[in-house]
Amino acid sequence: xxxxxxxxxxxxxxxxxxxxxxxxxxxxxxxxxxxxxxxxxxxxxxxxxxxxxxxxxxxxxxxxxxxxxxxxx
Numbered sequence: 374x375x376x377x378x379x380x381x382x383x384x385x386x387x388x389x390x391x392x393x394x395x396x397x398x399x400x401x402x403x404x405x406x407x408x409x410x411x412x413x414x415x416x417x418x419x420x421x422x423x424x425x426x427x428x429x430x431x432x433x434x435x436x437x438x439x440x441x442x443x444x445x446x
């Protein structure tokens with residue numbers, strides 16, 4: 374089971390803050406300062422429990438995206 378966390382501001386979040394036997398994958402999305410005026414920008418991170426096998430697609434490096442077609446993909 375997957376949890377999507379939308380982090381507001383410059384805070385940090387750790388998967389260890391939620392104790393659950395059912396949550397295995399965490400996607401953390403955080404809005405960051407934009408380099409293009411008027412176009413939102415986001416940082417994406419994916420983490421999982423140790424017992425979850427590797428899976429894709431991989432998040433490209435750098436893991437920052439403008440809100441556009443590449444971000445949707």
